[in-house]
Amino acid sequence: MNVNSLTLTVLFHLIIAVGTLKSQTKKEVDLSKALKVGDSFIPPKAVQFMRGELKVIDWKALEDKVVILDFFDTYCGTCIELMPKLQKLQDKYADKVQIINVGWQDKQTLEKFYASNAYLKENHVNLPVIYADTYLKERFPHQGAPHVVFLYKGKIHAITFFRQVTAENILALYETGAINLPLKNDFGTVDLSADINMVKNLKTSIVITGYQDGVPMEAFSTRLDSVTGKFKTTMINRAIYRCIRLCTNKMKRADFFVPNDRVVWKVKNPRKYDDLDRVGESWLIENGICYERTDEVYRPDSIQARLVLNDLHNVLGIKTYYSxxxxxxxxxxxxxxxxxxxxxxxxxxxxxxxxxxxxxxxxxxxxxxxxxxxxxxxxxxxxxxxxxxxxxxxxxxxxxxxxxxxxxxxxxxxxxxxx
Known part of the structure; x- marks a missing residue:
């Protein structure tokens, strides 16, 4: 089964009544100033920064290096875990790259953070840090950190995930002047059934596709679509196994914890169903799926999840059960x-x-x-x-x-x- 080539639409004609609404909303953010991959980078006229070896952040002088902006928060465990890796890359490829941490918090807060963090001290982390930033976050808006931007020769080459900050990607951009990395867009949207919605008197539709670039991962959710007046249940950019577990947990939570040791794989290749090796975005691009079901009626999650699970079973040719x-x-x-x-x-x-x-x-x-x-x-x-x-x-x-x-x-x- 090649998930990327799988795009299935199943139409059912039903006569059903509309139920109540259950929706999720994202925090409103002004995206009018946001820059995109391929745009010219418009640097701030001035920045406040601390730490690191740079005496001044001269964006023009840095154009001959790959510049990586790493947006972070002091309460983000992944951000902190990433910093020693970034420091090692900076030390090893200092002539080719300049990594800059970007934070929104004030200098006093960040000074206290660095002074008290033994992990960063032990790993000799001393990258330049832009503090009290508003300008760069307006140009590269995001809701989740780490959030990473690759700049080179005055251009934006990637807005991506932290796992993409590797020596291979830095060198590839430096040596070739181009790179194609997964897009991290915390505000991206996708309408998998856009064409199907034009079908007259449509009652129900099911669409399953492969990974959608630039669309944030989304768990099981049902919301009312204001355009069609129908209810959409979606799971976006998830592993097949994770979609199944989301459904089974909505139906009835297991009486036991389900770690990897308690999963029995009766399949040719378990790694097509879940990121067992924790590869990250590159695995998800190859194997992840997006699911969208359109209904005229709203159902409680426990009931809707059973329908969704049946869709996954029938379309993907699998069955799942407790034993x-x-x-x-x-x-x-x-x-x-x-x-x-x-x-x-x-x-x-x-x-x-x-x-x-x-x-x-x-x-x-x-x-x-x-x-x-x-x-x-x-x-x-x-x-x-x-x-x-x-x-x-x-x-x-x-x-x-x-x-x-x-x-x-x-x-x-x-x-x-x-x-």
């Missing part, structure tokens, strides 16, 4: 009350019940899947642990013991169907 599988697991059982040797510190966590503890154990990465046979509703305090013995020591006062054994555990199955 069980025998797997080696950490099992929480009732045991004798025991004293703990571990000192109680403030670094632990209070779990609402034994199920919450089992889910945390499973997601910790230290152990395989976890099963709760205790079914306790009491709060459980557990500090840090690195192995089963350390965990069991802390479980002692609660009369709980964790053992590793084979269990039939719930799993989620994705299966391809012969058509």
């Amino acid at each position: 069980t599988k025998n797997m080696k697991s950490v099992v929480l059982k009732r045991g004798a009350m025991r004293k703990s040797k571990a000192p109680k510190t403030g670094s632990g966590r209070i779990y609402e019940n034994s199920r919450a503890l089992a889910e945390s154990i499973e997601s910790s990465g230290f152990f395989p899947t976890a099963v709760d046979l205790v079914k306790s509703k009491d709060h459980i305090y557990i500090g840090s642990f690195n192995n089963l013995d350390e965990l069991n020591d802390q479980l002692g006062p609660y009369g709980i013991v964790a053992v590793i054994e084979d269990q039939d555990i719930p799993v989620f199955v994705v299966e391809e169907v012969d058509q």
